[in-house]
Amino acid sequence: MPRLLILHTGGTIGMLPSPRGYVPGTDFAERLARQLAGQALPDYRLVELAPLIDSADLAPADWNRIVAALAERWHDYAGVVILHGTDTLAHTASALSFMLGALDKPVVLTGAQIPLGEPRSDAPTNLATALQVAADPSGPPEVCIAFHDRLLRGNRARKVRSQGLDAFDSPDAPWLGEAGIDLALHVPRALPPGTPDFTPLTFADGAVAMLPVHPGLSPALLDAVLAAPALRGLVLATYGVGNPPGLAGALVERLGRARQAGVVVVNVTQCHQGRVHQGAYASGAALNDAGVVAGQDLTPEAAITKLQVLIARGLAGEALASAMATPRCGEMTAA
Ligand code: ASP
Numbered sequence: 641m642p643r644l645l646i647l648h649t650g651g652t653i654g655m656l657p658s659p660r661g662y663v664p665g666t667d668f669a670e671r672l673a674r675q676l677a678g679q680a681l682p683d684y685r686l687v688e689l690a691p692l693i694d695s696a697d698l699a700p701a702d703w704n705r706i707v708a709a710l711a712e713r714w715h716d717y718a719g720v721v722i723l724h725g726t727d728t729l730a731h732t733a734s735a736l737s738f739m740l741g742a743l744d745k746p747v748v749l750t751g752a753q754i755p756l757g758e759p760r761s762d763a764p765t766n767l768a769t770a771l772q773v774a775a776d777p778s779g780p781p782e783v784c785i786a787f788h789d790r791l792l793r794g795n796r797a798r799k800v801r802s803q804g805l806d807a808f809d810s811p812d813a814p815w816l817g818e819a820g821i822d823l824a825l826h827v828p829r830a831l832p833p834g835t836p837d838f839t840p841l842t843f844a845d846g847a848v849a850m851l852p853v854h855p856g857l858s859p860a861l862l863d864a865v866l867a868a869p870a871l872r873g874l875v876l877a878t879y880g881v882g883n884p885p886g887l888a889g890a891l892v893e894r895l896g897r898a899r900q901a902g903v904v905v906v907n908v909t910q911c912h913q914g915r916v917h918q919g920a921y922a923s924g925a926a927l928n929d930a931g932v933v934a935g936q937d938l939t940p941e942a943a944i945t946k947l948q949v950l951i952a953r954g955l956a957g958e959a960l961a962s963a964m965a966t967p968r969c970g971e972m973t974a975a
Pocket of ligand 1: 650651652653693694695696724725726727728751752753
């Protein structure tokens with residue numbers, strides 16, 4: 641039995657050119673075997689999800705497909721590598737961390753900016769690092785991302801460069817490891833191990849939305865978003881330490897009403913790094929009055945997926961708001 645499971649979901653790493661740009665490609669198993677042949681890498685078995693997707697097309701239901709594939713094979717392997725498109729890789733890493741909870745082996749997501757087999761592809765290095773982390777007895781028993789020279793906590797990571805090969809970082813959390821000449825794993829930073837939960841979830845369409853504030857944001861747009869009938873959670877991406885535009889009182893009034901109608905609003909910063917301090921300014925303090933949850937240093941990806949998973953688990957109202965304010969699996973620094 642091979643030591644590692646590689647689960648291929650799609651993405652640039654396995655794509656081939658077409659007249660309309662890159663599309664998921666065939667023969668990935670052969671191409672992968674050719675690429676890895678002769679390298680002293682851990683033994684693996686490849687499983688491909690059908691259909692392979694461009695991760696820009698990913699929907700929450702795809703997280704269930706991944707979780708089901710893991711559940712079926714979990715006890716047969718020492719670790720798992722998931723190959724995924726980079727566009728929503730941080731969303732999937734976050735979602736899986738909330739769905740699975742504590743783990744007893746590493747689940748390492750990776751992908752590539754340049755397809756496997758193309759000149760200067762980053763796929764071989766990313767793959768080799770991911771396989772080594774997944775096979776290492778000290779590999780973190782959590783959902784993580786191996787990309788370029790770094791190993792990141794999945795629910796802290798963001799795609800920070802659209803073209804650079806160092807495409808992912810975790811601006812508010814230290815790396816879990818670093819790939820230089822040696823692979824250095826920062827073992828004490830890993831989460832405590834546990835038994836994963838493979839329960840499939842029912843994700844309701846449109847239950848969660850994200851609204852970035854900007855100069856010129858109109859109360860009418862806010863009304864349109866908050867009027868969506870299925871809406872149960874809203875991620876509000878505000879300026880700096882969590883400051884929204886007041887809109888002459890219209891924002892807080894609308895958000896307070898939404899909260900009373902059962903919509904939980906979570907405030908995250910639009911800044912690349914740093915945390916929300918809701919109340920440092922009067923503009924932000926108004927959000928406290930409206931019952932908005934301060935998202936601390938949650939990434940937008942973690943905020944959205946945490947809401948999606950908790951709502952799919954049946955949380956609502958106060959219970960949902962309080963769960964959003966409480967760290968679950970390393971995704972935020974407590975207030
Ligand atoms: N659109 C691709 C995807 O996310 C981009 C990539 O993989 O880098 O599947």
